[in-house]
Amino acid sequence: MSEQLIDPFGRRITYLRLSVTDRCDFRCTYCMSEDMQFAPRSQILSLEELYNVADAFIGLGVKRIRITGGEPLVRKNLLSLLNRLGARSELEDLAITTNGSQLHNQAQLLREAGVKRLNISLDSLQRERFAAFTRRDQLTQVLAGIEAARSAGFSKIKLNSVVQKGRNDDEVIELLEFAMARGMDISFIEEMPLGSISSHQREQTFCSSDDVRQLIEQRYDLVRSSKLTGGPSRYWQVVGSATQVGFISPHSHNFCGDCNRVRVTAEGKLVLCLGHENALDLKGLMRRYPGDTERLRSAIAESLRLKPERHHFAVEEQVQVLRFMSVTGG
Ligand code: SAM
Numbered sequence: 219m220s221e222q223l224i225d226p227f228g229r230r231i232t233y234l235r236l237s238v239t240d241r242c243d244f245r246c247t248y249c250m251s252e253d254m255q256f257a258p259r260s261q262i263l264s265l266e267e268l269y270n271v272a273d274a275f276i277g278l279g280v281k282r283i284r285i286t287g288g289e290p291l292v293r294k295n296l297l298s299l300l301n302r303l304g305a306r307s308e309l310e311d312l313a314i315t316t317n318g319s320q321l322h323n324q325a326q327l328l329r330e331a332g333v334k335r336l337n338i339s340l341d342s343l344q345r346e347r348f349a350a351f352t353r354r355d356q357l358t359q360v361l362a363g364i365e366a367a368r369s370a371g372f373s374k375i376k377l378n379s380v381v382q383k384g385r386n387d388d389e390v391i392e393l394l395e396f397a398m399a400r401g402m403d404i405s406f407i408e409e410m411p412l413g414s415i416s417s418h419q420r421e422q423t424f425c426s427s428d429d430v431r432q433l434i435e436q437r438y439d440l441v442r443s444s445k446l447t448g449g450p451s452r453y454w455q456v457v458g459s460a461t462q463v464g465f466i467s468p469h470s471h472n473f474c475g476d477c478n479r480v481r482v483t484a485e486g487k488l489v490l491c492l493g494h495e496n497a498l499d500l501k502g503l504m505r506r507y508p509g510d511t512e513r514l515r516s517a518i519a520e521s522l523r524l525k526p527e528r529h530h531f532a533v534e535e536q537v538q539v540l541r542f543m544s545v546t547g548g
């Protein structure tokens with residue numbers, strides 16, 4: 219299949235983030251409110267529909283898929299989808315982003331299904347802080363999950379930490395050293411204004427990637443890595459260590475020029491840019507024309523006309539995009 223996804227700005231789309239649920243067993247304060255309203259199950263793509271979406275993207279030249287959510291590992295029978303995707307030889311990479319709460323008993327099964335890489339979110343190594351971030355007292359379980367993932371033999375494990383001033387910026391070095399001691403990478407994330415939250419004032423806790431990098435450079439030498447993901451991460455190598463440090467900086471650095479990705483929400487909305495509301499309803503299309511793969515592919519290819527050139531986030535604005543990250547898939 220030679221058809222390819224190229225947007226009006228000449229960017230080739232080879233990477234899909236596929237959200238398999240909007241639900242989660244955590245309630246991270248920057249991501250969800252305590253009393254989230256989740257979509258009715260009938261509005262969530264079935265595992266078959268999720269596979270059909272992935273299949274359409276693979277047919278259009280997508281080589282890398284990241285499964286996300288919500289918390290992907292709370293989706294029932296997710297393994298059956300992963301087994302099917304893991305068997306697709308066209309895919310160079312199948313990865314999952316998870317909060318780690320279910321890894322203690324799922325890591326090995328994920329690896330066997332063909333998942334190559336894991337991103338695990340971890341904002342604090344201190345029990346009380348972890349509980350304050352996630353509104354769940356499950357640090358021990360997550361740490362056990364990280365160990366299970368290491369034993370399962372993933373080619374790469376990366377931690378993701380959202381850094382907030384006055385809340386965990388004093389833990390940046392400990393989180394980095396935790397990753398270094400285990401041969402893992404780590405990305406530090408600037409909080410994005412997605413969804414309306416009540417737990418904190420985003421402009422007061424905002425911590426820029428430049429601030430985090432300066433903190434690290436007081437202790438470790440970093441050299442710019444050549445690794446480019448086509449996403450918002452920029453990587454640095456910790457000199458003398460296997461660990462790469464990523465900085466995910468939607469605010470302070472423009473990463474749109476080489477954007478290679480789109481997202482599909484658990485409700486089947488194709489979101490062309492995290493910072494815009496433009497979306498195409500793939501679920502409606504698939505339910506109106508079941509089994510019509512060609513129609514699905516053409517609609518996806520056609521929708522790329524709507525991919526914006528870039529996003530604009532500003533810290534001082536509380537909410538610019540009404541979707542929570544858990545809805546879009548982080
Ligand atoms: N539940 C999984 C997890 O937590 O890893 C996957 C979904 S979660 C939405 C994906 C990533 O988005 C996590 O690393 C989380 O920290 C990040 N995230 C959520 N809300 C965010 C926000 N408002 N700004 C920046 N990152 C956010």
Ligand code: SF4
Nearest residue numbers: 242244246249288317
């Ligand atoms: Fe759940 Fe991940 Fe959002 Fe936390 S960041 S509430 S773990 S979806």
